[in-house]
Amino acid sequence: MTTGFGSFITWGLLSALAYHFVAGIKHLVMDLGIGEELKSAQIAASLVVIISGVLIVLAGVWVWA
Amino acid sequence: MGVSITNFSRSGLSDWLIQRFTAVVMALYTVFIVGYILSTPGLDYSQWKEFFECTGVRIFTLLALISVVAHAWIGMWIISTDYIKPAVLRFAFQATCFLTMFVFLVWGIDIIWGL
Numbered sequence: 001m002t003t004g005f006g007s008f009i010t011w012g013l014l015s016a017l018a019y020h021f022v023a024g025i026k027h028l029v030m031d032l033g034i035g036e037e038l039k040s041a042q043i044a045a046s047l048v049v050i051i052s053g054v055l056i057v058l059a060g061v062w063v064w065a
Numbered sequence: 066m067g068v069s070i071t072n073f074s075r076s077g078l079s080d081w082l083i084q085r086f087t088a089v090v091m092a093l094y095t096v097f098i099v100g101y102i103l104s105t106p107g108l109d110y111s112q113w114k115e116f117f118e119c120t121g122v123r124i125f126t127l128l129a130l131i132s133v134v135a136h137a138w139i140g141m142w143i144i145s146t147d148y149i150k151p152a153v154l155r156f157a158f159q160a161t162c163f164l165t166m167f168v169f170l171v172w173g174i175d176i177i178w179g180l
Contacts, residue, residue: 021095024088031085 011063018055023048071159072142080139087132094129123177130173134166 026048030036035044074080101116102108116122141162149155 017095021092024092028085028088 007063011060014059014063015056018059019048019052022052022055071146071156073138080143083135084139087136090132091129091136094125094132097125117177126177127174130170130177134170138162138166 026035026044030041030044035041069075072080074083105112117126142159145155145158145162149158
């Protein structure tokens with residue numbers, strides 16, 4: 001974590017983890033029968049992108065700040 | 066189906082359940098580790114080492130590691146059977162995945178328990 005490139009790799013790994021984490025939670029929620037309609041599924045998919053975007057930015061702050 | 070002989074569980078239903086169970090384990094472990102790091106400012110090597118000397122942490126870590134390997138295997142198996150049509154290529158891809166998971170598992174056990 002001392003070099004710039006190492007930080008970039010760390011951020012990349014954390015970003016992949018964050019996105020997969022959020023998308024996975026959405027899958028588990030859908031397994032419970034929530035968000036299975038077209039409209040709610042589209043909202044859930046948008047939420048995944050937004051929430052993981054926020055987490056990815058926060059991960060960047062964590063790595064570089 | 067010819068593809069199912071490379072599936073360890075021999076059952077899609079079993080794969081489905083393992084995928085969910087391992088997902089929950091990994092989600093909890095992620096929250097646990099991120100929570101630990103965030104709640105320990107100025108974390109140094111000796112604290113990290115002490116943290117992993119706790120048997121509970123090691124068991125949870127091993128459970129998470131086994132979950133990663135099982136989850137990744139099932140995920141990669143599903144992707145390869147869906148998208149890689151030539152049997153030789155598909156088998157080579159699955160064999161590569163298997164070897165990678167196997168190395169991660171053995172190497173990880175060595176790191177966690179120092180056997």
